Amino acid sequence: MQLNLDSKIPAGPLETKWQRHKASMKLVSPANKRKYSVIVVGSGLAGASAAASLGELGYRVKCFCFQDSPRRAHSIAAQGGINAAKNYQNDGDSVYRLFYDTVKGGDFRAREANVYRLAELSVNIIDQCVAQGVPFAREYGGLLSNRSFGGAQVSRTFYAKGQTGQQLLLGAYAALNRQIHNKTVEMYSSTEMLDLIMDNGRCVGIVTRNLRTGELSSHLADAVILATGGYSNVFYLSTNAKGCNVTSIWRAHKHGAGMANPCFTQIHPTSIPVSGEHQSKLTLMSESLRNDGRVWVPKKERDTRAPQDIPESERDYYLERRYPSFGNLSPRDIASRAAKERCDAGYGVGPMGLGVYLDFKDSIDRYGRSTIEARYGNLFDMYANITGENPYETPMRIYPAPHYTMGGLWVDYNLMTTIPGLFAAGEANFSDHGANRLGASALMQGLADGYFVIPYTIGNYLATQKPLTSGTDHPAVREAEDRVSKRIAGFLAMNGRKPVDHYHRVLGRIMWDACGMSRTEAGLKDALRRIPELKEEFLSNSYVGGTGKELNQELEKAGRVSDFFEFAELMCLDALNRNESCGGHFREEYQTEDGEALRNDNDYCYAAVWSPKHDGSGHDLTKEPLAFENIQLSTRSYK
Amino acid sequence: MSLIVNFYSSTIGKKVAMALSGLVLVLFVVGHMAGNLKIFAGINPASGDYKIDDYGRFLRTMGAEMLGESGVLWLVRVVLLACLVVHAVSGILLARANRAAKPEGYKVKSYRSANAASLTMIYGGLFLLFFVVFHILHFTTGTLHWSFVEGEVYANVWQSFRNFLTAAFYVVAMALLALHLYHGTWSMFQTLGVDTPRWNKGLRTLAKVVAVTIFVGFSAVPVSIAFGVLPAPIQTAKSK
Amino acid sequence: MDLTLFVWRQKNADTQGAFERHELNGVSEDSSFLEMLDYLNETLVSKGEAPVAFEHDCREGICGSCSMSINGRPHGPKRLTTACQLHMRTFKDGDTIYIEPFRARPFPVVKDLVTDRSAFDRIQRAGGYISVPTGSAPEANATPIEKEHADEAFDAAACIGCGACVAACPNGSAMLFTAAKVAHLGLLPQGQPERHERVISMVTQMDDENFGGCTNHGECQEACPKGISIKYITRMNRDYIKATLQRGVSLRGKMQAQ
Numbered sequence A: 001m002q003l004n005l006d007s008k009i010p011a012g013p014l015e016t017k018w019q020r021h022k023a024s025m026k027l028v029s030p031a032n033k034r035k036y037s038v039i040v041v042g043s044g045l046a047g048a049s050a051a052a053s054l055g056e057l058g059y060r061v062k063c064f065c066f067q068d069s070p071r072r073a074h075s076i077a078a079q080g081g082i083n084a085a086k087n088y089q090n091d092g093d094s095v096y097r098l099f100y101d102t103v104k105g106g107d108f109r110a111r112e113a114n115v116y117r118l119a120e121l122s123v124n125i126i127d128q129c130v131a132q133g134v135p136f137a138r139e140y141g142g143l144l145s146n147r148s149f150g151g152a153q154v155s156r157t158f159y160a161k162g163q164t165g166q167q168l169l170l171g172a173y174a175a176l177n178r179q180i181h182n183k184t185v186e187m188y189s190s191t192e193m194l195d196l197i198m199d200n201g202r203c204v205g206i207v208t209r210n211l212r213t214g215e216l217s218s219h220l221a222d223a224v225i226l227a228t229g230g231y232s233n234v235f236y237l238s239t240n241a242k243g244c245n246v247t248s249i250w251r252a253h254k255h256g257a258g259m260a261n262p263c264f265t266q267i268h269p270t271s272i273p274v275s276g277e278h279q280s281k282l283t284l285m286s287e288s289l290r291n292d293g294r295v296w297v298p299k300k301e302r303d304t305r306a307p308q309d310i311p312e313s314e315r316d317y318y319l320e321r322r323y324p325s326f327g328n329l330s331p332r333d334i335a336s337r338a339a340k341e342r343c344d345a346g347y348g349v350g351p352m353g354l355g356v357y358l359d360f361k362d363s364i365d366r367y368g369r370s371t372i373e374a375r376y377g378n379l380f381d382m383y384a385n386i387t388g389e390n391p392y393e394t395p396m397r398i399y400p401a402p403h404y405t406m407g408g409l410w411v412d413y414n415l416m417t418t419i420p421g422l423f424a425a426g427e428a429n430f431s432d433h434g435a436n437r438l439g440a441s442a443l444m445q446g447l448a449d450g451y452f453v454i455p456y457t458i459g460n461y462l463a464t465q466k467p468l469t470s471g472t473d474h475p476a477v478r479e480a481e482d483r484v485s486k487r488i489a490g491f492l493a494m495n496g497r498k499p500v501d502h503y504h505r506v507l508g509r510i511m512w513d514a515c516g517m518s519r520t521e522a523g524l525k526d527a528l529r530r531i532p533e534l535k536e537e538f539l540s541n542s543y544v545g546g547t548g549k550e551l552n553q554e555l556e557k558a559g560r561v562s563d564f565f566e567f568a569e570l571m572c573l574d575a576l577n578r579n580e581s582c583g584g585h586f587r588e589e590y591q592t593e594d595g596e597a598l599r600n601d602n603d604y605c606y607a608a609v610w611s612p613k614h615d616g617s618g619h620d621l622t623k624e625p626l627a628f629e630n631i632q633l634s635t636r637s638y639k
Numbered sequence B: 001m002s003l004i005v006n007f008y009s010s011t012i013g014k015k016v017a018m019a020l021s022g023l024v025l026v027l028f029v030v031g032h033m034a035g036n037l038k039i040f041a042g043i044n045p046a047s048g049d050y051k052i053d054d055y056g057r058f059l060r061t062m063g064a065e066m067l068g069e070s071g072v073l074w075l076v077r078v079v080l081l082a083c084l085v086v087h088a089v090s091g092i093l094l095a096r097a098n099r100a101a102k103p104e105g106y107k108v109k110s111y112r113s114a115n116a117a118s119l120t121m122i123y124g125g126l127f128l129l130f131f132v133v134f135h136i137l138h139f140t141t142g143t144l145h146w147s148f149v150e151g152e153v154y155a156n157v158w159q160s161f162r163n164f165l166t167a168a169f170y171v172v173a174m175a176l177l178a179l180h181l182y183h184g185t186w187s188m189f190q191t192l193g194v195d196t197p198r199w200n201k202g203l204r205t206l207a208k209v210v211a212v213t214i215f216v217g218f219s220a221v222p223v224s225i226a227f228g229v230l231p232a233p234i235q236t237a238k239s240k
Numbered sequence C: 001m002d003l004t005l006f007v008w009r010q011k012n013a014d015t016q017g018a019f020e021r022h023e024l025n026g027v028s029e030d031s032s033f034l035e036m037l038d039y040l041n042e043t044l045v046s047k048g049e050a051p052v053a054f055e056h057d058c059r060e061g062i063c064g065s066c067s068m069s070i071n072g073r074p075h076g077p078k079r080l081t082t083a084c085q086l087h088m089r090t091f092k093d094g095d096t097i098y099i100e101p102f103r104a105r106p107f108p109v110v111k112d113l114v115t116d117r118s119a120f121d122r123i124q125r126a127g128g129y130i131s132v133p134t135g136s137a138p139e140a141n142a143t144p145i146e147k148e149h150a151d152e153a154f155d156a157a158a159c160i161g162c163g164a165c166v167a168a169c170p171n172g173s174a175m176l177f178t179a180a181k182v183a184h185l186g187l188l189p190q191g192q193p194e195r196h197e198r199v200i201s202m203v204t205q206m207d208d209e210n211f212g213g214c215t216n217h218g219e220c221q222e223a224c225p226k227g228i229s230i231k232y233i234t235r236m237n238r239d240y241i242k243a244t245l246q247r248g249v250s251l252r253g254k255m256q257a258q
Ligand SMILES: Cc1cc2nc3c(=O)[nH]c(=O)nc-3n(C[C@H](O)[C@H](O)[C@H](O)COP(=O)(O)OP(=O)(O)OC[C@H]3O[C@@H](n4cnc5c(N)ncnc54)[C@H](O)[C@@H]3O)c2cc1C
Pocket: A041, A042, A043, A044, A045, A046, A047, A064, A065, A066, A067, A070, A072, A073, A074, A075, A076, A077, A078, A079, A080, A081, A082, A164, A165, A191, A192, A193, A194, A227, A228, A229, A230, A239, A240, A241, A244, A245, A247, A248, A284, A403, A404, A425, A426, A427, A428, A439, A440, A441, A442, A443, A444, A446
């Protein structure tokens, strides 16, 4: 089905769009707010902040997460920092500059109006978080400290050591706790959303499974917000937490919600390489390391000498060679691809040949070990802990890893998906990052969505709706519950001998090869052929065991992996459709002579929005053209 | 009132009650130990009595002008008893709650900072409760003493500790007390919220010093008597 | 490497649990402890047996999900390291390893190594926040905060809510966790208005959840993967005493002259 995409971008000049929109939105009166209920799925930065703010406004809110506590949502793991255009460093930052950097960093595939609003709200986020007690780093004078981050020429990143995500999430969690205490929010931890309840094309609730008891329940609400994070785990190995999944947004998509740009995924250049088959996830090493480390590989193919034994003249500092002006600080997508290129050509290091050196020797010689220790001590320790190697003496080995997904549910300016009553916030929506996200801006987006956008825009929607009167005896509820029970029964009936993880791993491998850092038409087509085959095998050959009426982690995985299988196909389809290279999407056919991305603004300056065909036989593509009225499209160059 | 009830009903409140009463008990024990050392001071040439006996008399008569014979002593006794009761009752209540909170231990026991002292506080405490009762029947009322003479502290003590077993029992008891205080003296500051990273080392040392001093100071008496360092009691002015 | 594992198996809170012995061969030294368990589970599943349930998510030592005691130590033998960050090279070929759930009554076993730690959430809900409605915050740099206080607050805020402190404490006490939360907010100027209320409500909730009391064993601090210091416990005791005294001299209510 073709979608009717109305982005609802308010008219008027960029700078005043949001203010004017806020002033003209419909309101729900305080007395009436109690009559409306809102479901928030997800308790990460986006979910927790939205649930807390909505509860505070007076709506009846239910919040869900699959972890045993909302504080464990994946946002907790973010390390580096959060951007805000505060210009505390007096280095010329402004809302406009943050807006510009974000649009450019995203390779001109994001919506101007949304990005501008994000930059505008970034300022309020810092105020809010500080007031909640988030212990951001401070200078001796007691004022907030900033650091610089990739893709920006100003210092606008606020941070709390290497735990920015945890500290921000604890702030949002505290706000959520206050509302739970005040009984405006009901929290459901260890509860997974498995389907939507639809009534005449409108979303009116969700079906959940209590992961501890296996009990299925239905929850009705006037609006549902999905803030369920990203889908990097489609690659099996990623820097995301093990539980991160595509289930909620994929279920929504199956009911018709448009999925935008699923192939836009970000590969982070500095992760600890895979050490063997046992590997279950990848660990990120902060990007900041590239400030003092030099990246190199041996000049000789398959050189097995220890790095110390390779003389200077036989080392290839390929980033410095290829990008003399940015060198080791080239942006994420560029640095990642360059590493892959070297490894594919046979120059990779480490046991699997999938790694490059990040060498601190020069910096240690120049600044002394203690300075380097002060800057990166905790990261070095973490590296040593995981690899058993001492990075002060041997260079670190790093390799790119899937990290963030720019794609997600299509939303309009009000963050509503193409299904009325269904909203998406945080990494789950197709967001404001276009084809590539700049460091430290995901946290910003999650909190902007949750604290400052959705609480307003949802009122605008609810004001047009009568409060829901039907109870859980509604036929749509039974229908949804039946769908879920059938699916669960199906997984439990699988009677092979292979663990679910095995298929996830194989799927991940296919996706990494075909739809990872670089993509080709042939590779994608091959993947599109292999994925359904593998899915068949998965469904007939894996084993879950146990029952649905208890804690059953294999069952949880089966549901998630099954959704990843379906989603992976769409991802490849989207990558195949986009005959250009932009941001994190690199099609080998579309590159310049010296291997740089070749964007095609004439044909692909749009968000690709996919919806299921009526007969379920595939997907339809609807395009949301992106108009750039305030920024000139240009080519990114880092030479 | 409800403020106090609420406070005491919390685990922290009970611990604070223990720490405050424990402090009084510690001070008493330290004083008592110092007093006991007068046993080594021999006879007061002025009165012709053992100095320790004089000391006992002093304790009974101090403040007599105001509160009568033994008045102050009784006051002190009441305070001590109250502290002991508060301390013991809180200790038992807490220990029960703590045990309930940890019904099952680990298969492999592995501790890093908990130690013999901290892990046995309740047992040591219960033993001390028993000891104090025994001790009062022994040296204060003489009920459990085979040759007790009211007021003749030196003689009473000497006669008892000539018996090697009695002396040994007291030494063991003092070891257990020292263990209780090795943890207790520091724990008290921790509970009252006065420990800080800067003072911590000093307080830990203080606890060690208190424990060792108490052990050595108290044990000196039974040990010296058992090994014949202190002479047998002689007829004194009082006993004549 | 080859290992002998004794893993605690328990169907649910109402049934008795017991150790189950497994010989696991060919474990990679480079794998993490949880990857070793993944491997065990894959072998179990391929034999049609039930895998060991254990909690985990980030596997980076920050979410606080992973929770198991390894040879009697919550999170295992390595200091300042969560179970998910513990690597098998810490062990030797041929080792016997006992794997148990976090043990404490307020953390009942849900299944195998999974326990219910929702009591922590309830302690936080009782008052672990600063009441600042969305949108009502003053400019972030309006109140400078002494760096020392900010750093101290951060150190307390580093707590990942894993519950190892409770699991390690011979009394099953949640003092370290609660104290870390109280200190994080209590050390910041923003946290002052609710400081006394907060400590009283959080301690009350902590006690209501049937955690044991603190007798200063210090095991919690040894087990804490984030190195939270027991100095925060002292601080909370102080705050709790102060808060009670403060209530005693509160100026609210009436007074009579005669
Ligand atoms: C290692 C790492 C480091 C990062 N560092 C940074 C950084 O420094 N700066 C930055 O800006 N960004 C960073 N990011 C990105 C950023 O952390 C995430 O994009 C962001 O936190 C996502 O927040 P969210 O609220 O959208 O989702 P999440 O935090 O992922 O939360 C998802 C929530 O949804 C729930 N959920 C999911 N599915 C279901 C379901 N089916 N049913 C019920 N509940 C469900 C989960 O329980 C969870 O509560 C980093 C990411 C990683 C992986």
